[in-house]
Amino acid sequence: MSEREGLGFETRAIHAGQPPDEATGAVVTPIYQTSTYAQARVGEHRGYEYSRTANPTRTALERCLASLEGAAHGFAFASGMAAEDAVLRLLPAGSHVVIPHDAYGGTYRLVSQVFAPAGLHFTPTDVADADALAGAWQDGTKMLWVETPTNPLLAVVDIAAAARFAHERGARCVVDNTFATPYLQRPLELGADIVVHSTTKYLGGHSDVVGGFVAVNDINIATHIAYLQNAVGAVPGPFDCYLVLRGLKTLALRMERHGTNAAAVVEMLERHPAVERVRYPGLPTHPGHEVAARQMSGFGGVVSFSVAGGEEAALELVAATKLFTLAESLGAVESLIEHPARMTHASVAGSPLAVDPALIRLSVGLETPGDLVDDLRSALDALDSN
Numbered sequence: 001m002s003e004r005e006g007l008g009f010e011t012r013a014i015h016a017g018q019p020p021d022e023a024t025g026a027v028v029t030p031i032y033q034t035s036t037y038a039q040a041r042v043g044e045h046r047g048y049e050y051s052r053t054a055n056p057t058r059t060a061l062e063r064c065l066a067s068l069e070g071a072a073h074g075f076a077f078a079s080g081m082a083a084e085d086a087v088l089r090l091l092p093a094g095s096h097v098v099i100p101h102d103a104y105g106g107t108y109r110l111v112s113q114v115f116a117p118a119g120l121h122f123t124p125t126d127v128a129d130a131d132a133l134a135g136a137w138q139d140g141t142k143m144l145w146v147e148t149p150t151n152p153l154l155a156v157v158d159i160a161a162a163a164r165f166a167h168e169r170g171a172r173c174v175v176d177n178t179f180a181t182p183y184l185q186r187p188l189e190l191g192a193d194i195v196v197h198s199t200t201k202y203l204g205g206h207s208d209v210v211g212g213f214v215a216v217n218d219i220n221i222a223t224h225i226a227y228l229q230n231a232v233g234a235v236p237g238p239f240d241c242y243l244v245l246r247g248l249k250t251l252a253l254r255m256e257r258h259g260t261n262a263a264a265v266v267e268m269l270e271r272h273p274a275v276e277r278v279r280y281p282g283l284p285t286h287p288g289h290e291v292a293a294r295q296m297s298g299f300g301g302v303v304s305f306s307v308a309g310g311e312e313a314a315l316e317l318v319a320a321t322k323l324f325t326l327a328e329s330l331g332a333v334e335s336l337i338e339h340p341a342r343m344t345h346a347s348v349a350g351s352p353l354a355v356d357p358a359l360i361r362l363s364v365g366l367e368t369p370g371d372l373v374d375d376l377r378s379a380l381d382a383l384d385s386n
Contacts, residue, residue, distance in 0.1 A: 076213055128157045160295070
């Protein structure tokens with residue numbers, strides 16, 4: 001049972017796992033900047049021995065974010081990739097995993113360049129297509145990896161259907177919930193076994209921290225993840241945990257505004273002659289719109305679109321905006337623009353996951369919506385006139 005069950009999302013984001021400090025009454029969870037803890041006698045302590053194993057600031061983050069995901073157990077990691085690494089280590093040697101054909105480039109690199117040489121088998125496929133998924137399945141498949149919405153194509157996967165498909169075949173379903181966040185989507189409630197996050201993105205929300213998270217309900221999975229978290233040691237420091245905790249307190253408000261601003265940007269992009277195609281789950285024309293509307297409470301702040309003129313035009317555009325900063329990452333208060341084929345997804349060039357070089361990805365921030373629309377329109381107008 002998640003902590004403070006029955007209270008609203010916003011209330012839990014502010015209070016779950018974060019009672020006033022017992023020693024001082026501090027309302028904000030202290031940054032316990034310590035590596036070790038005094039013991040009264042050998043083996044007799046107050047719940048903490050060494051900060052790789054556990055730290056009070058990290059405990060507060062883990063309890064709060066687990067509550068928001070509706071999870072019984074939560075584990076913080078030093079990055080989203082460290083969180084994914086721990087989950088993939090659950091697989092027995094020689095296992096097979098199905099991953100999205102448009103997965104995040106870092107996920108593909110981890111699977112193909114780190115785990116595959118060690119004996120993991122994998123198949124990229126369209127996870128949203130039942131026939132394609134069935135065709136990719138093997139006798140040794142032990143895990144189905146889902147992103148929804150995907151990065152950067154914003155495809156939508158029916159989580160309940162994917163989890164049911166995996167469970168019927170004795171496999172686990174993992175969902176990367178980074179783009180949606182638990183405010184918009186809670187995969188465990190839809191049948192997923194494991195949820196992973198890059199807390200670097202919307203959960204931290206301010207481009208000032210790198211982190212990851214794993215949320216589960218199953219005690220056996222939780223025990224294994226806890227062991228890996230301690231044994232491998234890819235844990236966040238207390239200050240990083242504090243920053244993510246701070247971000248969670250405003251997550252609901254920020255996600256509402258991200259969605260509002262993204263909708264305004266999408267409306268302009270749909271009408272501009274220099275834009276060939278807009279990808280956003282909130283569009284009724286999006287092939288996954290109905291599923292997104294059913295399993296999400298909003299459509300998020302990431303927008304992708306393709307420009308006429310191919311890669312040359314895309315590179316010109318991403319260098320021309322003034323408010324949209326050319327940078328990797330996403331999910332923070334400021335708006336970002338990037339060229340996936342050359343930036344975040346360069347690692348999948350030449351693979352089945354290669355990205356259209358005309359594609360541009362936006363992380364729509366919290367600025368005044370009209371200013372963002374004008375900035376993009378001006379850059380597109382200049383492109384269209386060339």
